Amino acid sequence: MSYIEPAPLKDRENPFEAMMSRFHIASQLLGLDDEIYNVLKNPAKQVIVSIPITMDDGSIKVFEGYRVIHSNILGPSKGGIRFDPGVHLDEVKALAAWMTWKCAVVDIPYGGAKGGIRCNPREMSSGEIERLTRAYTTALHEIFGPDRDIPAPDMGTGPREMAWLMDTFSRSQGMTVNSVVTGKPLVLGGSLGRTEATGRGVMVSALAAMERLKINPYRATCAVQGFGNVGSWAATLLAERGVKVVAVSDISGAYYNENGLDVKEIIEYRNNNNNSLEGFPNAEALDGEEILYLNVDVLVPAATEDVITKANAQRIKAKLIVEGANGPTSSKADSIIADNGVVVVPDILANAGGVTVSYFEWVQNRLGYKWTEERVNRRSDRIMKDAFEKVYNTALDYKVPMRIAAYVVAIDKVAKTYKFRGGF
Ligand code: GLU
Helix, strand or coil, X not given: CEECCCCCCCCCCCHHHHHHHHHHHHHHHHCCCHHHHHHHHCCCEEEEEEEEEECCCCCEEEEXXXXXXXXXXXXXXXXXXXXXXXXXXXXXXXXXXXXXXXXXXXXXXXXXXXXXXXXXXXXXXXXXXXHHHHHHHHHCCCCCECCCEEEEECCCCCHHHHHHHHHHHHHHHCCCCHHHCCCCCHHHCCCCCHHHHHHHHHHHHHHHHHHHHCCCHHHCEEEEECCCHHHHHHHHHHHHCCCEEEEEEECCEEEECCCCCCHHHHHHHHHCCCCCCCCCCCCEEECHHHHHHCCCCXXXXXXXXXXXXXXXXXXXXXXXXXXXXXCCECHHHHHHHHHCCCEEECXXXXXXXXXXXXXXXXXXXXXCCCCCHHHHHHHHHHHHHHHHHHHHHHHHHHCCCHHXXXXXXXXXHHHHHHHHHCCC
């Protein structure tokens, strides 16, 4: 029997502490009561499950899985499930809290949660991943539910895993419950526009920020770090709006062309190359990290946490950072970036398009009805634009960076709701 040990957080900043330091600043600006501060600083529920799985070679491996519900003050908790070797309880706690703030920023009626399993899906067969997903769902079937806690995809998971989750949960209830999870395949009640939703929201918030900063998109250059679902859609949609995407990257490295890359060509290359950009021909290959330091107008970190840190923040030349990933900037880098005049559209705003369309998917499932793609996009664009304006104006009012302003908007909403609901 083998057991996957938790990966040490190494010299990464602890993501929960990174979240807390911004939460603390925003709470002080709002003059938040101690009572509410203490309610919001701790997750409402943390579940750790141990999941034994029979691997294809007959051996049994035990995986550790998590589901953290940070808050259900605004409604049922919402948030993705991550399959990654780096999954760690403190990371899941931070990601769960970020979901609370994200849902509050875009004003949808959800609390925040996150789940994860420490595993390496790249090294597992689809049968092994299916058994793991079904066993995890079974272990958590009392936590999940359309009015309790609603999972979705995150790093390492997608529609396929959501279908297994929906099916396993439905079996436990003796009926089909498609609204228990979002990000499902279309035929199972997934929503049109959900796959591209996070990248689309990144595009909408990037354009809104460019308008404020008077950057003409037709003359702007952009680098996108990470070429998974979020990065590839953000690059595609920004290019469609006239922005010149000069660099993209994945774990194999960065690919740069000062005349602009053909994003469609890169996606096709990746799809035919085992999901990797390795060897992409029409660009100069750079070390992966170099993408962060290019002389571009817009930088979109769309990979993972803690890539912009106090050790490298000084080297960033972009005028605008639009955070497609959750937590890509460590809290210690915030002040360096702000001092250098770089504007950051923070994760809890910039990448909220995904959960917004997840909300639409849940609404459609509950109505037993399907919206057109046009309706989904129109409504999510409007929500993203309104949220951007609200955060931008709050930043001007409080004279703080947009990140702190986004926390102010979110915490204020959750705190006001808590006041009405009250506690025991
Ligand atoms: N995992 C995505 C996020 O971090 C989506 C969550 C959802 O749709 O519930 O925002």
